[in-house]
Structure formats: structure tokens, C-alpha cells
Amino acid sequence: MKKTLKNFIFLPVIIAAALAFVFIQVKSKQAIEHQDVEFPVKTVEVLTVKKIPFRTRAVAYGNVEPATVLKAKSEVNGKISYIHPELKQGGSLPKGTTVLKIETTTFEISLDSSKAGLASSQSSLKQIEAEEISAKRSLQIAQKNWNLELAELERVKVLVEARTLARNQLNIEEQKVLQLSSTVQDLQGKVDTYASRKASIRAQIKQSKSQVDQSEDSLIRTEIVLPFDARIGSVSVDVGEFVAAGGQLFEALGIEAVEINAQLPIKHLRPLATTMNASDNTPLANLQDSANLQKAVAQWNLEAKVRIVGGDLNTVWDGVLLRISESVDPIRDTLGLVVAVDNPYKGVIPGVRPPLLKGMYASVEFLAQARDMLVIPRKALHEGRVYVVGKENTLSIRPVQINYSQGQLVVIKDGLEEGDKIITSDLVPVIEGIKLELIESDEFQKEIAALALGIK
Template identity: 35%
Template sequence: MNPPRRRRALWLLPPVLFGVAILALSVARKPAPAPAAEGEPVRAVRTLVVEPMTLVPRVRGYGSVQPAQVWTAVSQVAGRVVTMHPQLRDGEILLAGTELLRIDPVDYELNLAQAQASLAELDVQQANTEASLEIEKRNVALAERELARIGSLAKKGTASRSDSDSAERALLAGRAAVQNLENALALLPTQRKVQQTRVAQAERDLQNTVVHAPFDLRVAGLAVEAEQYVGKGQTLFRGDAVDSVEIVAQVNLGEMRKLFIGQEQMDLDPAALVARLPEVTGLQAQVNLDMGGHVATWDARFVRFSDQIDSKTRTLGVVVAVDRPLEKVRPGERPPLSKGMLVEVGLTGRAQPQRILVPRHALHAGQVYLVDDGRLALRHVELLYNLDG
């Protein structure tokens, strides 16, 4: 090294040494960390502060949309279909009271006229019988007087025995005629009821030649055409009610219990239990349809539970209903709830206060770690349910 460069290096050395001295001094003055207790490991952990909060229990199930009421149109009379409503086709909606089809009524009109004529004939028969009875009663009265007169003459010896016998026979014949007429009159009320029944049946058959919609319905399963002969008892079509739809959602039994945790004992009549269940437990329902990037929702109401548990899946059918679904259609946002549509049913119970919510990964065999004065301690906890099922 030449002399100038050596003098430059020596000139830089004092500042470097001065910096090292300052660093050493600061390190020497920094307080040493507290030594860990002998044998106690030190670990870096993530902690989460949790506070009691109000939770709303939720469960979900899946099911298909079905009409709440299905009417099967069955022909109650036999005959030829003479008229059909122009909109009587599968999928069409027809209002309550609409005439759907008519069966040829001629034969039933004739039956009604015949039954009415038979009933009117009884009125004439009753009038004639009553008149005949009055005449026979007068004949009996005359026969009684004649028999008395002949008896008086016989005592005087002016009437023969044969005259007395003839008068007595006439009296007995008259009394027999009166008895027969009275019996005929006694049978007339029964005969009248029979004929009135026949008239009523004929009127009913005539009314049944016309089929009306019992409620607002959507036509399904049409199985008849105009001019076709239909027999009594033949299925013509079905009508699905459009004022309400139902979904039977299959819900896991273990999930159902979370809706009723913390509920008070319910002393209800079994017949009223289902009807009052939403009121007592705060049970609410919602129907969701995944439309791919958009979820359509409908408010629903709890209706009932199904009559049995699925032995394979251990699920219980929960029936919910959506009223007036057609009025809730929003183009592009909420389609009509159609029969067979697979939907999700969400059920929520009454809000439960003072619940602690922790992440699933914080649980270790029913225990959680708590931080106490910089140390970890295991504590046993009671798991009520998983919020996400």
C-alpha cells in the first residue's frame, strides 16, 4: 500500500470504531429479557377475545315444491263430453267456478222428468184415495143403519135370516174397503220419500254433468278429449291449487334440536302443539332457490312435521308453505315456485342470548385453551351445537 492510501484508511478507522463503541454501549445498557421459568416451554400462539353474544340457531334442509292442495277430477256420471273449456290444457290456470267441461245431459234430463212425474202422480193418487175413503166411510155408515133396521124387523118377524146376513156382509165389505184405503194412504208418505229421493238423485246426476273448478287451479294430467265417452268414476284430469305451495324439507334430527335449546317446557295439547309451535318457539322459515349467481328467497310458514322419520337418512320431514306464490313473482329475480322445483329451506329458532362463539379449530376434545397471566390453561366447555351444522 502506498503512503497516501494508508493514511486515508487510518483516517476512516476512528469513526467506524466510534460507531461500534456506541452500539456496544447501547446493547450493554438494554435490560435483559426475563428468563423463562425453568422447564416451562415458551410458544407463540394466536389468541381471540370472545364475549357473550346473542345467537340465532339455524338449520337447513332440501325438498321439492308441491302444490298444497291437489284436486282429482273424476266423472260422477257416464256420457259423452259435449263441451270443454278452450283453456283446459296442461299448465293453464283457471279460476274457481269456471265451467271446465260438460257431459251430454239429455239422458239425465229425461230421468229427472220421469222422477218428477212419478212424484206428481203420488199427489193425484193421494187425492183419489182420500175421496174414495170418504165415500167408503159413508157406505159403511149406511150399511150400519141398514143392518140395524133389518135386525129390528127380524125381531118383529118381518125380515128373514138371509136378509140379516146380507146386510152384515155388506157392512163388513165396506169396513174392509175403508181399511184398505187407509192403509194405502198410510203408505203414501213413504212412497213420496222414495220418489223425492229419486228426484234428488236425478237432479244431482244432472248437476254432475257439468264440472266446475272448485278453486283457482293449474291443470295437470289431462286425460279426456271433446266428444269422448267417459265412464262413471273415470279420472279426467288433476287440478293443482295455485294459492299455496308446500315443501317437505328433510332435516337431520341432530340439527333440529338446536332450534329448541333453551326453550321452556311446553304443556300443550298434542292437537294444538303443531299449530302453536311457531308462536311458542319462534320458529321461522325461508325458502331459497339457487339460480346460479343469484339466490331467490321467499318467506314461508311452518305447517307441520311429516308422519315418519326416514330410517335410512335419519331425517325428519318439515313441511313449510309459501302462500300466494304467483303474486310474489319478480321477473329476472324471483321466478314462480313450480311443482318439482328443488329448493333449500332455512329454519331459524328464537334468539339465544349469552352464548359464546368460538372457531371450530379452537376445540380440542371438548376443551379450549384459555390465556391466563401469559399462560395457557385447558378448560372443559359444553358444546351446544355447531353454528354451521
């Protein structure tokens, strides 16, 4: 009993001592220092946004076709008598070369016959004209005789009335007047017929001349002469073969120029169209209205670079935009831009620079004239947003509106201003407001400027 009581007395003392020890230890321990934790400063590459000269570009594709194609057909019936030795597929012949002849015997006979008919008609006309002159002279003589006889008749009448001349003499004079009157009328009638006879002969002469001209024309058409320097396509006839009028002879392809009907998607045409009428700030033509486009193409100063698809990219021909197709292809949603290239055989280097041949598949790069635009690299764009350096070099995320994209560049419509600094390098993590350390590269700025002008 005494032992239990003794333990009960010392237990509170022990607990109090333990609490005192803990209190002293807590009070004597130094306070924990708190430190503010921040994200480390991120080093980023930046680009200063500014308007730079920018050339809008678009690429279209099409097949090369000669600007001039002659599909020679026979204009007369006949047998082939001559073919030039170089009139073969792939051959080259200069302008003015006689390449093919058709047998001329039939046409020469026809020409001689026509000329003979013409000569006969002309001779008949001369004979009639001579007869007319003679008849008119006879008529003049008959009229004079008639007039004299009329005067004599009046004199005889006076004498008969004076009873100094017998009455039968009056009857004789009247008979002479009647005969001369009949002669005058006959000659006058004959002279009057010469006008219609000459008109008939002149009609015959005109017809004969037409026959001569037709025969001469047919004779000329038996000889085929190249109207331009050409390469020969297909040849459909051979010597000794009969060919009917309208029959195919050969195909000749002009070598002075080629054309490419380059098909450009409408969505790629629209950026180019923004350069239309830029000089006078007139409204753009409706892209579906070919008439308006055709008028605008004269002012649409596009540069065209032609390359062979699959060939050396450094092998380039300068083209000229001639016209725009009359309608949009509803299946491919493309519009044809017809480009001409002069002297496609000039500067040919075998194995290096080929000529532009019919059927080659070519690309045509259209470049508009340079205009100042707000341009940024595509890699600076992140799902419609751009990372901009804000106040005190902190990150600001800003949405932008894109006008259009072109290769590695993007043309900005709204959301950025000149002088803004945008981040062009990768940034992780992307937290608005984090501190940035900026690195600006003049070389990258020059590279963007070169890309904008299409130099690279």
C-alpha cells in the same frame, strides 16, 4: 553430559513461568455476564365470552307441491260435449269456471221419466185418499141405518109378543138387520185397506223422489266447475270422446298455497328441539315419538324461510310449519317437516322472482326464537380446547364441552364462563404461560352477535 544436565535444570523453570502467565491472564479477564432469555410477548386478538341472543337454525330440503290438488274424474258415463279453451296444461282459470261438460240428453230423459213416475204416484195417492174419504162417509151412513134398523127390530119384537103384529114381520126386520150388518162390515173392511194402500203408494213416491234426485244429481255431475283458483296440469280427454264413470279428466293445482315436505336430518333437528317448550321448561318430547312432536309443534314457534335451490339467495318466501311427518325415514335418518307458503305467485318478477311451482327443489331454513347462550367463533376452538387469557395476561389452555355447532359459531355447554377472554387469532408457538398482548375488536364482537341472530 554437562549440556544435558543444564537442560534438565531449566525445564521446570520454563513450565512454572508458563503456568504463572496463564494464571495471571485468567484472573485479569472480566467475568462473562449472563442474561435471562424469554419468549417475546405475543400480540393476539381476543373476544370476551358472554351470553348473547342466539337463534338456533337448521336447513332442510324438499320439493314444492300444491297444497290443494284436484284430480278430476268423471262421475257419470257420457260423451264430452264441451271443454273450456283454457283447459290446457299450464293454463290458469279462476274459481267457479265451467271447464268441462258431458252430453246431457240421456240424463235429461231419465230425469223426465223419474218426474213422470213421481207425478203418477202422487196422483194415485190423492185418488186413494179421496176414495177413503168417500168410503168412510158410506160407512157412517151404513152404521146409522144399521142402528135405526136395530131399533126398529126391537119395536117389532114387542109388537109381535103383544100379538098386535104378525110374526112374519119380525122375520122381515131381522133380514134387514143382517143385510145392513153385512154392508157395514164390507165398508169397514174396505176402509181398513186404505192405510196399507196409502203406505204402498207413499213408498212408491219416496222411491220416485229418490230417482228424481239421482237423475238431477247425475245431470249436475255432467258439468265440471272449478272449486278454486287453479293452474291446469295434465288434461286426459278431448271433445267428442266418450268417458266412463271414474275416468280421469284433468288435474288442477291450487295457487293459494304450496307445501314443502322438507327432510331434516335428525342430528340437525336435535339443536332445534332444545327450543321446544322453552317457555314452560317442560321436558323435551322424544324425537322418535311423532305423537309428542305433533303436540309440541303448536308451541314450537319456528320461523321458516324458503329459497329455491340454485336460485337467488335473496329471493325468500315466508313459510309456516304445519305439521311433522308421522315417522323417521330409516334410510336417510331424516324427519319431514311440512311447511306451507301462502300466495306463492304473489310478487312474481320474470327472471328475478319466479313463482313456487310444483316440483321445484327448495331449501327451508328453520330459525328458532332467540335465546341467550354462551357462543364463541368456531375458529377459537382447537380440537376441543380453547386458548384463554389467564392471570397477568398469560396463555391458559382449557378443554370445553360443546353443545352443538352452527356455521361459524359454537355453543358452549361447559368449560367457559361469562367474562373469560378467549384468543381468536392464530398463535404460534402454543405454550401455556407465555405472555400476551391483547387486542379487542368491537367490530368482531358485533359480527358474532349478528351471526348469532342469523342477520348475516
